Amino acid sequence: MITVLIAVPNVVCLCFSRWRSLLLVSSMILSISTSVLGQTSTVSNFVTEVQIQEGGTSLKVQGLVRAEASDGTVLLEDTQGKYHLLAPSAIQQRQQTSAEFQRMSDEELMASLLKEVGDGFEVSETEHFLICTNSGAAYAEFCGKLLEKVYTEFFAWSENLKLSLTPPTQRLPILIFAAESEFQAHATKIHPETPFENTPGFYTVRDNQVLLWDLTRDRSLRFSAVRKKLSESPLQLATIVHEAVHQLAFNSGLQNRFADNPLWFSEGLALYFEQVSLRSPLLWSKPGLINSRHHSEFLRRSADERLPIPLPELLTSDRTFQTAESAPAAYAQSWAMMAWLVRQHPEQLAQYIQKLQALQPLQTVSADQRTQMFQESLGSPLEELPGDLITWARRQRSAR
Numbered sequence: 001m002i003t004v005l006i007a008v009p010n011v012v013c014l015c016f017s018r019w020r021s022l023l024l025v026s027s028m029i030l031s032i033s034t035s036v037l038g039q040t041s042t043v044s045n046f047v048t049e050v051q052i053q054e055g056g057t058s059l060k061v062q063g064l065v066r067a068e069a070s071d072g073t074v075l076l077e078d079t080q081g082k083y084h085l086l087a088p089s090a091i092q093q094r095q096q097t098s099a100e101f102q103r104m105s106d107e108e109l110m111a112s113l114l115k116e117v118g119d120g121f122e123v124s125e126t127e128h129f130l131i132c133t134n135s136g137a138a139y140a141e142f143c144g145k146l147l148e149k150v151y152t153e154f155f156a157w158s159e160n161l162k163l164s165l166t167p168p169t170q171r172l173p174i175l176i177f178a179a180e181s182e183f184q185a186h187a188t189k190i191h192p193e194t195p196f197e198n199t200p201g202f203y204t205v206r207d208n209q210v211l212l213w214d215l216t217r218d219r220s221l222r223f224s225a226v227r228k229k230l231s232e233s234p235l236q237l238a239t240i241v242h243e244a245v246h247q248l249a250f251n252s253g254l255q256n257r258f259a260d261n262p263l264w265f266s267e268g269l270a271l272y273f274e275q276v277s278l279r280s281p282l283l284w285s286k287p288g289l290i291n292s293r294h295h296s297e298f299l300r301r302s303a304d305e306r307l308p309i310p311l312p313e314l315l316t317s318d319r320t321f322q323t324a325e326s327a328p329a330a331y332a333q334s335w336a337m338m339a340w341l342v343r344q345h346p347e348q349l350a351q352y353i354q355k356l357q358a359l360q361p362l363q364t365v366s367a368d369q370r371t372q373m374f375q376e377s378l379g380s381p382l383e384e385l386p387g388d389l390i391t392w393a394r395r396q397r398s399a400r
């Protein structure tokens with residue numbers, strides 16, 4: 001038994017205060033005493049009941065054990081799809097029942113979302129999403145159509161790469177608050193460890209929800225007026241796409257929640273999709289448009305023929321995303337690497353994704369393992385990557 005720090009990045013993906021160019025990333029660092037191989041994944045499909053001590057009160061949590069560390073830390077999924085990380089010191093009693101675990105139905109999830117947010121909210125459903133909102137109907141309709149477009153393009157993209165994904169069997173929850181202040185109050189309530197200033201939205205890996213606020217700030221707008229208003233805030237609009245891609249990646253088996261996913265990959269993927277297209281009916285058309293903001297940032301920071309962040313560092317550590325000084329470079333390079341891999345080396349990228357898909361919740365991955373996974377997939381010497389990537393990026397033209 002050794003003690004390690006398990007970093008569970010993206011517990012909240014809080015990528016940006018986009019219009020202030022100060023980038024914030026929250027990553028919850030969990031100190032867990034465990035052995036490197038001390039994690040087990042789901043072994044049964046039966047509900048486990050756990051009695052826990054929280055803030056002086058005793059609570060019962062029920063769900064499916066998704067993973068367990070050798071020190072007794074338990075990762076439990078409840079019927080809403082939320083994850084609960086239960087420290088061994090908080091667990092008083094635990095027993096497996098004979099009831100089979102089943103996620104809530106869409107109707108039950110709707111009721112549960114409404115209970116969570118309080119009065120004044122309604123839930124509308126699209127083919128693949130439940131949108132719980134107190135903003136205007138036209139805003140919910142616009143977001144619903146945009147989310148469905150992202151859904152279609154996400155799975156089309158994965159088919160092109162011949163990835164083996166499983167579409168979610170239930171609709172995915174999206175919360176949209178009419179006012180930024182309401183959004184912030186709710187976000188702070190569920191994730192008190194994270195600052196939410198100047199944040200248009202985020203995906204919480206723990207609760208599996210995307211939280212947004214109405215960027216138009218006007219509940220009375222009709223659909224065309226919503227579109228016009230959103231076209232004036234392309235960076236914030238891109239957030240809706242970005243966070244939806246995180247949610248889809250974690251609900252399709254492309255990535256596993258609470259696995260040690262490299263942040264450059266998680267963010268690079270969402271950035272690869274997010275570029276808006278202001279001439280399109282929904283202001284977004286498809287993944288892979290050159291990301292104007294991160295492309296120019298990457299070119300500027302690699303003008304001296306060197307990568308902004310040394311490759312070994314970006315591959316093995318998520319540290320550069322966590323300070324305002326280095327985060328712009330980390331995001332720009334993550335976008336560039338993902339776009340370059342998709343376009344120039346799709347088969348190698350698919351191989352790398354297969355290795356990431358196999359990572360289990362709470363499983364630690366060493367720096368060497370991270371490098372090895374990437375290097376084995378790429379197949380060519382890592383020393384060649386910086387020159388190839390910079391040359392490729394200089395040939396690209398930003399989308400308008």
Ligand SMILES: [Zn+2]
Pocket residue numbers: 013014015242246266267270
């Ligand atoms: Zn993100």
